[in-house]
Amino acid sequence: MEISIASIAQIITGLATLTVALVLVYQLRQQHRDAEILLTMESWSLNQEVILSEIQSEKLSNIISKSEKGLHNLDNNEKNVFLKWVSLKFGRLITEWRLGRMSNDPIYYKIHLSNFMNNKAVLEHYKKTARELVIEGSIWKTGIIEIVDEIYERFSGEKIT
Numbered sequence: 001m002e003i004s005i006a007s008i009a010q011i012i013t014g015l016a017t018l019t020v021a022l023v024l025v026y027q028l029r030q031q032h033r034d035a036e037i038l039l040t041m042e043s044w045s046l047n048q049e050v051i052l053s054e055i056q057s058e059k060l061s062n063i064i065s066k067s068e069k070g071l072h073n074l075d076n077n078e079k080n081v082f083l084k085w086v087s088l089k090f091g092r093l094i095t096e097w098r099l100g101r102m103s104n105d106p107i108y109y110k111i112h113l114s115n116f117m118n119n120k121a122v123l124e125h126y127k128k129t130a131r132e133l134v135i136e137g138s139i140w141k142t143g144i145i146e147i148v149d150e151i152y153e154r155f156s157g158e159k160i161t
Contacts, residue, residue, distance in 0.1 A: 067121035097144040
């Protein structure tokens with residue numbers, strides 16, 4: 001059986017195409033890893049900023065402390081600051097969920113949610129208003145609402161409907 005020059009050329013072209021495809025797949029995987037690293041660092045940075053503001057801002061620290069007794073314990077100005085703080089906390093986690101951060105490992109989200117949902121005013125706000133916002137914010141990728149509800153139920157002792 002003879003192999004013609006045209007057949008050899010086709011084999012070489014096919015191997016070259018396969019090699020290029022493999023290199024492109026490798027590059028895409030590397031870009032995905034790089035994007036995950038960037039997302040992780042930006043998320044960590046945002047989380048640090050919020051935590052530092054909780055520590056460094058006496059006003060915010062006092063508001064968070066007062067909120068542990070419930071929303072009724074805050075005046076209108078304090079409530080406004082508090083609700084913005086809660087929005088930042090929920091917003092970061094919902095965005096991470098939508099982007100598939102940590103492969104949407106529920107444990108990661110439960111830990112982060114537990115760090116601030118052990119506050120009576122957060123629970124009140126979640127039940128009254130924020131739950132709808134979490135649902136709206138997670139419409140692109142389902143599953144986070146069940147995790148948040150689980151944490152709510154753990155700290156409030158009541159099943160959410």
